Amino acid sequence: xxxxxxxxxxxxxxxxxxAADGSQDALVxxxxxxxxxxxxxxxxxxxxxxAAFVTPMSHGACRPVSASVLGETLDSPDDIRRMAAKIAYNxxxxxxxxxxxxGIEMAMWDGLGRARGVPTYQLLGYPKAYPKVPYxxxxxxxxxxxxxxxxxENRKAGFRAAKFGWAPFGxxxxxxxxHLDAAxxxxxxxxxxxxxxxxxxxxxxxxxxxxxxxxxxxxVTFFEEPxxxxxxxxxxxxxxxxxTVKTAGGEAAHSRFMAEHLIDFGGVGYIQxxxxxxxxxxxxxxxxxxxxxxxxxxxxxxFTSNLALSASLQPYVGLADHRICEYPTGLQQLARDLTxxxxxxxxxxxxxxxxxxxxxxDINPDALVQYRVDVEIKVGGKxxxxxxxx
Amino acid sequence: xxxxxxxxxxxxxxxxxxAADGSQDALVxxxxxxxxxxxxxxxxxxxxxxAAFVTPMSHGACRPVSASVLGETLDSPDDIRRMAAKIAYNxxxxxxxxxxxxGIEMAMWDGLGRARGVPTYQLLGYPKAYPKVPYxxxxxxxxxxxxxxxxxENRKAGFRAAKFGWAPFGxxxxxxxxHLDAAxxxxxxxxxxxxxxxxxxxxxxxxxxxxxxxxxxxxVTFFEEPxxxxxxxxxxxxxxxxxTVKTAGGEAAHSRFMAEHLIDFGGVGYIQxxxxxxxxxxxxxxxxxxxxxxxxxxxxxxFTSNLALSASLQPYVGLADHRICEYPTGLQQLARDLTxxxxxxxxxxxxxxxxxxxxxxDINPDALVQYRVDVEIKVGGKxxxxxxxx
Numbered sequence: 134x135x136x137x138x139x140x141x142x143x144x145x146x147x148x149x150x151x152a153a154d155g156s157q158d159a160l161v162x163x164x165x166x167x168x169x170x171x172x173x174x175x176x177x178x179x180x181x182x183x184a185a186f187v188t189p190m191s192h193g194a195c196r197p198v199s200a201s202v203l204g205e206t207l208d209s210p211d212d213i214r215r216m217a218a219k220i221a222y223n224x225x226x227x228x229x230x231x232x233x234x235x236g237i238e239m240a241m242w243d244g245l246g247r248a249r250g251v252p253t254y255q256l257l258g259y260p261k262a263y264p265k266v267p268y269x270x271x272x273x274x275x276x277x278x279x280x281x282x283x284x285x286e287n288r289k290a291g292f293r294a295a296k297f298g299w300a301p302f303g304x305x306x307x308x309x310x311x312h313l314d315a316a317x318x319x320x321x322x323x324x325x326x327x328x329x330x331x332x333x334x335x336x337x338x339x340x341x342x343x344x345x346x347x348x349x350x351x352x353v354t355f356f357e358e359p360x361x362x363x364x365x366x367x368x369x370x371x372x373x374x375x376x377t378v379k380t381a382g383g384e385a386a387h388s389r390f391m392a393e394h395l396i397d398f399g400g401v402g403y404i405q406x407x408x409x410x411x412x413x414x415x416x417x418x419x420x421x422x423x424x425x426x427x428x429x430x431x432x433x434x435x436f437t438s439n440l441a442l443s444a445s446l447q448p449y450v451g452l453a454d455h456r457i458c459e460y461p462t463g464l465q466q467l468a469r470d471l472t473x474x475x476x477x478x479x480x481x482x483x484x485x486x487x488x489x490x491x492x493x494x495d496i497n498p499d500a501l502v503q504y505r506v507d508v509e510i511k512v513g514g515k516x517x518x519x520x521x522x523x
Numbered sequence: 524x525x526x527x528x529x530x531x532x533x534x535x536x537x538x539x540x541x542a543a544d545g546s547q548d549a550l551v552x553x554x555x556x557x558x559x560x561x562x563x564x565x566x567x568x569x570x571x572x573x574a575a576f577v578t579p580m581s582h583g584a585c586r587p588v589s590a591s592v593l594g595e596t597l598d599s600p601d602d603i604r605r606m607a608a609k610i611a612y613n614x615x616x617x618x619x620x621x622x623x624x625x626g627i628e629m630a631m632w633d634g635l636g637r638a639r640g641v642p643t644y645q646l647l648g649y650p651k652a653y654p655k656v657p658y659x660x661x662x663x664x665x666x667x668x669x670x671x672x673x674x675x676e677n678r679k680a681g682f683r684a685a686k687f688g689w690a691p692f693g694x695x696x697x698x699x700x701x702h703l704d705a706a707x708x709x710x711x712x713x714x715x716x717x718x719x720x721x722x723x724x725x726x727x728x729x730x731x732x733x734x735x736x737x738x739x740x741x742x743v744t745f746f747e748e749p750x751x752x753x754x755x756x757x758x759x760x761x762x763x764x765x766x767t768v769k770t771a772g773g774e775a776a777h778s779r780f781m782a783e784h785l786i787d788f789g790g791v792g793y794i795q796x797x798x799x800x801x802x803x804x805x806x807x808x809x810x811x812x813x814x815x816x817x818x819x820x821x822x823x824x825x826f827t828s829n830l831a832l833s834a835s836l837q838p839y840v841g842l843a844d845h846r847i848c849e850y851p852t853g854l855q856q857l858a859r860d861l862t863x864x865x866x867x868x869x870x871x872x873x874x875x876x877x878x879x880x881x882x883x884x885d886i887n888p889d890a891l892v893q894y895r896v897d898v899e900i901k902v903g904g905k906x907x908x909x910x911x912x913x
Contacts, residue, residue: 143902149579149580151580151582151583152583155585157582158581158582177616178575178585178617178618178619180577180578180579181571181572184570184571189539189548191569192539192541192544193544194543195545195567197568222722226568226775227571228568232618361611361780363784365784365788387618388753390751390755393756397756410616410618506902508902510898510901512896512898517570
């Protein structure tokens with residue numbers, strides 16, 4: 134089969150705020166090849182990602198993503214990897230290319246699975262999918278009391294794990310300790326407690342390390358993104374100062390190299406991969422393989438729709454020992470409406486992939502209409518992109 | 524002063540080919556603040572870079588570049604660094620942001636220098652600018668004989684150094700050796716010979732190392748980009764196998780972290796920085812400082828107009844011992860026409876920055892009209908970008 138079309142649907146809530154909530158908009162991708170179609174989602178800024186697909190060529194090493202995709206043969210996983218390599222080489226100077234390609238790549242694994250009638254994780258080489266323990270991803274409260282209440286709510290909702298993140302964490306040591314104690318109290322002694330610092334410490338290892346005692350005492354499982362995503366030396370220095378707490382990071386990786394470096398040079402204990410950024414499901418599986426080799430735990434990163442959630446689980450769903458998974462709660466209506474079926478914790482409070490071929494998530498076409506953001510891009514008088522109708 | 528406006532001019536030759544020649548198009552940026560203006564150039568795909576400036580916000584960590592720039596105070600270098608930090612944080616999920624910001628940042632250093640009547644390198648802390656020895660950047664010939672002829676031409680043109688790059692290098696060991704020998708023969712025993720493999724060996728250390736003997740024998744000064752720009756482990760392994768040849772890389776760095784990692788983990792002897800990609804002149808100067816500390820030689824990367832060339836020299840023009848510089852020859856007419864004044868080798872065959880404040884390169888407005896590529900971007904019925912008239 135040949136890749137016949139790649140369509141981008143930019144969707145958004147009527148109002149988008151500065152909250153650290155990635156489900157406020159979406160860039161959904163449909164790929165058709167021969168008789169089949171597949172769906173994916175870029176975890177990316179929609180407009181620049183569309184532009185990276187349609188842009189005119191700048192030179193041989195700065196070609197649009199479309200040049201390495203449209204008309205290409207798509208019969209097997211190897212074809213997807215071949216296209217990925219082509220983009221890495223021919224679009225090496227187009228920075229946004231990895232984010233654009235991520236959604237396309239995901240759609241190809243979905244479509245290929247549907248065409249063959251097998252789930253994507255089987256195409257990736259896993260015979261079996263294991264259940265995961267989801268953590269609820271929530272923001273710290275404005276006060277320790279609020280943090281405690283949120284932890285209690287999550288426990289009541291049946292979550293065995295919760296991740297608290299972002300401001301006010303980092304504001305002051307005393308406040309951070311109070312929030313950590315509150316989170317542990319709310320989760321109870323058995324709850325799995327995770328912390329996401331949202332890069333607040335920049336490269337300041339001492340500032341991050343000052344929180345370690347309170348984290349060890351509260352049995353925090355991982356300490357995510359204390360630093361800028363690329364500050365490997367800072368990660369490496371902090372990782373050496375931990376006892377039981379592990380450092381975690383990797384969500385911004387836009388190539389498998391970046392994730393591998395965070396493991397090798399940053400010493401993280403958990404590597405968090407977003408399939409909507411790293412170049413899709415294939416390189417994420419490569420990172421999972423690498424993590425296994427290095428004794429590091431793989432974990433998905435995702436904060437948009439259940440389509441992206443399903444994609445994010447495929448690369449490590451076959452690894453029984455890599456137990457926890459990110460599970461976005463509090464999604465915006467757009468992200469909930471986007472899919473006909475949803476992934477919800479089962480009676481054991483665990484996440485199991487839906488049965489079915491590909492990513493096994495069905496798109497709801499009504500959402501493509503309801504939340505549609507029209508885009509038109511003209512260059513040199515020619516229309517290069519105009520939002521497709523569904 | 525406040526940043527009043529940021530304008531983007533997308534320029535292109537009538538025909539753009541797949542040649543590895545970055546001067547076929549350009550994204551020129553004009554920044555105005557209070558009474559002054561400054562000019563910069565992104566070394567980037569124009570359309571996605573413009574889109575990254577004007578795109579609607581996706582969420583708090585995926586804001587458009589414009590949100591951290593327009594209306595901001597711009598009175599000093601610290602203000603530029605403050606905006607850079609703001610973008611790194613508020614646009615952390617917008618991959619293209621670094622390329623967009625690079626041209627804006629450059630224009631700010633130009634404008635600030637012009638407003639104060641001092642060259643940009645003095646704002647960066649260098650009391651003095653030293654001359655550089657330019658190397659002519661040329662492609663290998665299709666045959667060793669052609670490579671020899673190109674080397675001879677460059678020598679005749681007065682260049683003491685030449686860099687040969689890209690295909691057919693990497694095609695076969697025998698062919699590569701013949702091209703290396705031919706290049707040395709053409710340059711003569713005194714010529715400085717540099718090789719750019721254009722990432723052809725992927726991560727294959729043995730394949731790259733197989734060329735080392737012929738490189739040592741031909742006294743190659745540096746071996747540039749044998750691997751994917753982020754393959755630090757491969758760089759590190761090859762660097763350990765060299766004797767006098769140094770590895771070189773870094774042109775794709777879109778943050779100072781990436782350049783520092785290539786030094787720390789890749790063991791490069793030359794770090795090559797493109798100010799049009801790394802986030803402008805400021806982070807490039809940070810890398811130059813880091814290189815000095817680590818005993819590594821800084822070198823500019825640039826392959827577009829003389830505006831970008833001037834910007835690329837500022838971060839290390841005050842370092843007398845970092846002697847050679849990239850000097851694009853064979854620029855397309857667009858890149859030549861873009862500036863009123865040009866940087867040409869002096870009687871000693873050396874490159875000296877033009878006298879004058881800021882980047883000391885004056886834009887030719889006629890070129891903005893002649894090579895102009897009209898862009899119009901509409902989102903949700905609103906025009907977010909329309910090529911400004913000059």
